Amino acid sequence: xxxxxxxxxxxxxxxxxxxxxxxxxxxxxxxxxxxxxxxxxxxxxxxxxxxxxxxxxxxxxxxxxxxxxxxxxxxxxxxxxxxxxxxxxxxxxxxxxxxxxxxxxxxxxxxxxxxxxxxxxxxxxxxxxxxxxxxxxxxxxxxxxxxxxxxxxxxxxxxxxxxxxxxxxxxxxxxxxxxxxxxxxxxxxxxxxxxxxxxxxxxxxxxxxxxxxxxxxxxxxxxxxxxxxxxxxxxxxxxxxxxxxxxxxxxxxxxxxxxxxxxxxxxxxxxxxxxxxxxxxxxxxxxxxxxx
Amino acid sequence: xxxxxxxxxxxxxxxxxxxxxxxxxxxxxxxxxxxxxxxxxxxxxxxxxxxxxxxxxxxxxxxxxxxxxxxxxxxxxxxxxxxxxxxxxxxxxxxxxxxxxxxxxxxxxxxxxxxxxxxxxxxxxxxxxxxxxxxxxxxxxxxxxxxxxxxxxxxxxxxxx
Numbered sequence: 332x333x334x335x336x337x338x339x340x341x342x343x344x345x346x347x348x349x350x351x352x353x354x355x356x357x358x359x360x361x362x363x364x365x366x367x368x369x370x371x372x373x374x375x376x377x378x379x380x381x382x383x384x385x386x387x388x389x390x391x392x393x394x395x396x397x398x399x400x401x402x403x404x405x406x407x408x409x410x411x412x413x414x415x416x417x418x419x420x421x422x423x424x425x426x427x428x429x430x431x432x433x434x435x436x437x438x439x440x441x442x443x444x445x446x447x448x449x450x451x452x453x454x455x456x457x458x459x460x461x462x463x464x465x466x467x468x469x470x471x472x473x474x475x476x477x478x479x480x481x482x483x484x485x486x487x488x489x490x491x492x493x494x495x496x497x498x499x500x501x502x503x504x505x506x507x508x509x510x511x512x513x514x515x516x517x518x519x520x521x522x523x524x525x526x527x528x529x530x531x532x533x534x535x536x537x538x539x540x541x542x543x544x545x546x547x548x549x550x551x552x553x554x555x556x557x558x559x560x561x562x563x564x565x566x567x568x569x570x571x572x573x574x575x576x577x578x579x580x581x582x583x584x585x586x587x588x589x590x591x592x593x594x595x596x597x598x599x600x601x602x603x604x605x606x607x608x609x610x611x612x613x614x615x616x617x618x619x620x621x622x623x
Numbered sequence: 624x625x626x627x628x629x630x631x632x633x634x635x636x637x638x639x640x641x642x643x644x645x646x647x648x649x650x651x652x653x654x655x656x657x658x659x660x661x662x663x664x665x666x667x668x669x670x671x672x673x674x675x676x677x678x679x680x681x682x683x684x685x686x687x688x689x690x691x692x693x694x695x696x697x698x699x700x701x702x703x704x705x706x707x708x709x710x711x712x713x714x715x716x717x718x719x720x721x722x723x724x725x726x727x728x729x730x731x732x733x734x735x736x737x738x739x740x741x742x743x744x745x746x747x748x749x750x751x752x753x754x755x756x757x758x759x760x761x762x763x764x765x766x767x768x769x770x771x772x773x774x775x776x777x778x779x780x781x782x783x784x
Contacts, residue, residue, distance in 0.1 A: 354677065354710065361681045361703045368696030369742060382695055389645075389690040396646045471645050471691055473653040474743055474750040479692075506692065513692055520749045541751060543650055604650055 386508035393468040393479050393511060400607075459573060461495075461610040462486065467511065476502075476519035476543065480609060483510045491571055493612040499577040499600030500524075500565055501609055516603050517578070518543050525569045526578050529562040537563060537578060537597065543604050546579050548595035553586045557595055573612060628781045629674055636663055636774060637683060641690045654755040657763040658732045660687045662770050664702050665728060668709040669717060670778055680706030694742050701738040705731050724771075725764040732760040 372378050464486075468479035482488045484507050492504040494514050502516040515522055518539040526537045526548075533555055535548040551557060561581040567574030579597035586593045640659035648656060664683055667675035684699030691698070708731070709716065716724060736756035743750050 354707070357677050358703060358707045361677055362700055365681065365684070365696035365700035365703065369694055369700065369745060372694045372696070373746070378695065382689075385689045385695075386692065388686075389692070392642050392645055392690050395642055400647070468645055469647050471648075471653065471656065472693065472739070473650065473755070474740075474748065477692070521747065541749075 383506060383508055386506060386513075387483075387510060390483075390508065390510040393481075397465075397467040458614075460613045462613065464488075464494075464609055464611055466607055466609060470513075474520075474541065476516040476522075476539065476541070476603070477505070478502075478514045478516065478609075479511050480514055480611075481511060482611060483508045483512050485509055486611075487613065488512045488611060493572045493576075494609050495576055495612060496601045496606045496609045498602055499579070500572060501601045501603060501606065503571060504611075514609070516543075517546060517599055517601070518603060523549075524572055524578070525566045526563040527566040528557055528581075529564050529577075530558075531556055533557060534566055534568065535563075535595070544598055545582075546597045546599055548581075548597065549592075551593045551595050553588075553591070553593045555593065557581060557584055557593070559584055563597055573614060625781075626674055629671060629778070632777060632781060633667055633675060633679070636667075637686065641686060644687065645690055654758040655762050656759065657766045658735060658759055660684070660698070661702060661705060661732060661735055662728070662763060662767060664706050665709055665731065665767075666771060666774050668706050669713050670775065672710055672713050676710065677703050677706050693739070694746060697739060697742040698735075701735045705735065721768045721771075725767050728767050729760045729764040732763045733757070736760070 368378065372382075462482065464480040464482040466478050467481045470477035470479075478501075480488075480494075488504055488507050490504055490507055494501040494503060500517060502514050502519070502522065504512045505515040506513040516539070517524065517537070518541065520539055520541040522539040523536050525534065527534045535551050535555075535557075537546045538549050540547050548557070548563075559581055563578045563581065565572040565574055565576045565578055577600050579599045581595060581597045583596040584593060585595075637660070640663045643659045644656070646656075660683055664675075664680045668680065681699050681703045684697075684702035685695065687693075687698040687702070688695050716727065719727075733756065736759060740750065740752070740756075
């Protein structure tokens with residue numbers, strides 16, 4: 332096959348008879364630089380900064396690879412039947428009506444809540460605003476549960492920013508480029524967050540285990556009141572996620588008398604492997620201080 | 624003139640390989656994704672060792688690090704060693720049959736995967752060790768004859784002009 336490539340004979344001869352010391356030296360230098368970068372990645376702040384700058388270069392690749400899906404959606408949208416669109420429209424209108432009706436009640440409930448909080452002398456709830464971002468890529472490595480979204484520091488995204496979807500908490504931003512950001516999802520093995528049971532306020536730590544549909548609550552005492560079906564919400568105690576967002580449903584509680592802790596498994600509510608759109612949560616700090 | 628054309632062919636094939644290595648796949652299929660950039664490095668070292676050496680392989684690895692969002696240096700380290708192994712034996716390897724070359728590629732992909740796992744461990748990611756990486760090695764070895772055929776036709780066509 333490679334005889335087709337017609338390498339000049341004198342070149343081949345030179346290759347055979349030159350000694351390889353320069354090549355070995357080059358290997359040593361290049362491999363050392365690579366290893367140096369690997370080891371210093373977490374030690375030196377400028378490596379992180381350089382990474383963030385360089386990640387702008389990866390944006391075009393994610394733009395291109397998400398193109399087929401976006402074209403498919405656009406084409407699918409323009410070739411939908413009128414009747415289907417009509418039905419969908421009616422359905423959405425009905426949904427809006429119901430949501431607005433619920434919202435009417437929520438205004439009075441919120442006012443009541445603020446009033447009660449004042450009576451209890453507890454701090455006011457922090458206001459939040461959202462921005463919709465599109466998921467443009469998923470981590471190619473099966474060991475990492477990360478997604479790429481199409482908003483970077485130009486859109487105000489920052490490291491540690493909470494990400495939610497319509498169902499619940501998705502994860503947090505771990506790396507920000509100019510146009511894209513990497514989001515670490517709840518189920519990644521390196522992720523953990525503080526949650527509480529909505530029913531009774533019991534606190535626990537929910538850790539990812541590397542499975543997209545499972546979270547594990549660590550160090551739950553065997554006597555703690557957690558039942559299958561309980562809703563876990565973020566408690567905000569780790570200081571990163573806003574409190575009160577739904578995280579997961581408890582799916583399994585196993586108490587083994589031989590072990591000090593119960594095994595509690597939960598299924599994340601957010602559609603981690605299916606969401607096309609996610610929301611960036613911006614905490615409105617000025618509003619928060621003004622309220623206080 | 625030829626080397627300019629070869630340069631552009633290398634750049635274009637690298638861009639395509641990078642796009643393929645981040646192409647969104649469902650979680651179950653992600654282990655089956657061939658190691659495109661490694662294949663590319665092997666091909667170009669075999670085809671034109673005088674144009675594509677260790678520095679080029681290192682740069683390919685670094686661009687893979689940037690695009691895939693892995694730790695800087697992870698793929699650069701693995702691919703520079705792969706390129707060195709091929710560069711030492713390229714004359715022997717050219718004479719090998721497709722099956723023999725695929726077997727070598729299988730082993731090289733395993734090496735690349737081990738480096739990636741080691742880098743994950745270095746970052747403190749507690750991954751579960753599974754034999755799934757063999758799937759990646761398998762698909763990469765199977766893709767090799769086709770990629771080699773395609774790229775060498777492109778490469779020789781280019782030289783015919």
